[in-house]
Amino acid sequence: MRALHTSDWHIGRTFHGADLLAEQEAVLAHLADLVVDEAIDVVFVAGDVYDRAVPSAEAVRVATSALGRLREAGAELVLTAGNHDSAPRLGAFGRFAAAGGLHLRTTVDALAEPVLLNDRHGTIACYGIPYLEPEPARHALGVPDARGHTGVLTEAMRRVREDLANRPDGTRSVVLAHAFVTGGAGSDSERTIAVGGVEEVPGAVFDGVDYVALGHLHGPQVLAEHLRYSGSPLAYSFSEARQRKSVWLVEFDEKGLAGVERRELPVPRRLATLTGRLQNLLDTPEFSAFEDSYLSVTLTDRVRPVDAMRRLRERFAHAVHLDWQPEGGDTSAALRYAEAVRGRSDSEIAAAFLADCRGAEPNERERKLLQRALEMAAREDE
Template identity: 50%
Template sequence: MRILHTSDWHIGRTFHGHPTLGALEGVLEALTEIVREQSIDVVIVAGDVFDSATPSADAYRLLTRALTRLRETGVVIVATSGNHDSAARLGFQSEFARLAGIHVLTSDETLDVPVTVDDDSGPVHIYGIPYLEPALIRHRYPDETLRTQAEAVAFAMRRVRADVDERGGRSVVVSHCFAQGVADAASDVERDITSGGIDLVPANVFEGVDYAALGHIHGRARLTDSIRYSGAPLHYSFSEAGKPRGGWIVDLDAGGLAGVEWVDLPIPRRLSVVTGTLEELLTDDAYADVEDDWVSAVLTDTVRPIDGMRKLQRRFAHCAAMVHEPAVVADHGERTYAQRVQGKSDSEVVDEFLSYVRNGQGASDAESEIIGEAIAELRAAEASA
């Protein structure tokens, strides 16, 4: 049996304010071609199908088109809910979807009820563990200690292993969580389900099944040969720049896990982070090959340039982010601002303020002239009052 492990589609997510529905649909069309070319039997989506608990109508329509194209290849689809999804909304009419070979597993009450798919070697039982919020489920299991997500996932896996022992056969579990050992693969858009590390799930919790298809981390990651994250199909943050997009093709034979290989998905638009002064970024030929990329610009000018983003977008039409990180930072010493301006004239106070907020650069000659005129007018007005 061949399984394609994907996760974190995040349908409806924006990228720095830009819509991603069109790009994602193109990538999911490419995923359908991979399913057809690689003779995939089962497609897994390990949580965060949507980016919001209240998806838009366009997001629902995209999901419908993507699932329809996949089902037309003959694959079975198994999806679980993640922390971004509304389990109730994603699971609405899941019983009807099941009749069409699309299994949406969003309930903690059916953790030990697998989707069973048969091949020439017998049954493969696929168990779905949706994102489990302990505060929302502990009242249903008063005999269990469910204070953290780690305890909730361990509870789910005990039920899964018990069912596997009873049924026999090969087994796969699908879970959306933050497992220990994947910090380096995480980005800045996926850390919201842990609190001081207490909700990290130990990887050994997933022992006892042939393969654990995990979701939540947007970069691919291998915890063990049989426990992996596939990552998201699109880049959703500049912290993900350079990370491949794709999924794991998991092969099961009669004895269990036979092999895992990575398959790439197309990247609609690359992500690039460029660093330099505004003048360098606008004129240096070294940046010519990223002009059509999504660009995050790190400006190293001593003073933050005026209207920097608009100027950057003249060259980099898809510049989506800009930060100012001066290459040289002024040392103001240990004295407070009040101490530095004590006893100084009004013009000197303004100059000291400009130097403080502009990284050591005080007023220019032209600015000093304007400041002097403004102070003189103010004094004249005060004298005539």
């Protein structure tokens, strides 16, 4: 049997305000092409199908289209819920969907009820563990003394192993789980799932199964041969700009896991960062290669440029983030109000504020305007 491991689609997410639905639809359509080209039997989606618990109508349309294409390409589908999903909404009509090859595992009650898939070697039991919020999950699992993510996932895996032990000898196993496993490296685009300051779960919690398809972290990672994150199909923060987004092609033989290969995904629009003075960025021909990229720009002009983002977008239409770090300026020191105003007159404080905001001292005319404004304010107070 050949499987595709993916996760963290986050359909409906925006990137610094930019709509990503078109890019998401294009990448997910490529997964259907992989199903055909690689003769994939089943696709595992390990949580965070949507970016919000209540997705927009357009996000639902994109998800429905993607799942439909994967099914039409010939693959069974096994999905579980992530911390961004609403598990009840995602799992609605699950029993009916299973008849069409879409198997939803979104409830605590069903985590030890595997999807049973068959090949010429026998049966593969696929268990879906949705994201388990520790406090409600420990009561739903009947383990009120369980602590944190490790406690509830330990109980979930105990149930999985118990069910697996009652299956015929030779039954192979897969677990889908949405969690932060120790050894994984996060990025800026994941929502924290820390409870009491602890969000990591030891990899040993998942011992005893042939393959663990993990979701939550957005970079593709190998924690052990059988324990992997596929990562998200698109970059959702500039910290992911250097990641090569991909999925795992997982193959099973009669003994269990036979091998795993990586398949890189297309990049609809790449991410890049630029640093320099505004006019230089606008005029230099070598920056033409970034005109179609999502850009994070750091300006180094000594004086903060006026209307910088609008001017940047005249050349770089997809500039989405702007910072200003003037050359020679000290932007690392924390400004403490009490220290900044001690021993200064109102006019001196106002002038210092203006200089701090734009990186240049006010000229004589501006100082007179500030002084006049302060005098008017004082008369109004009187």
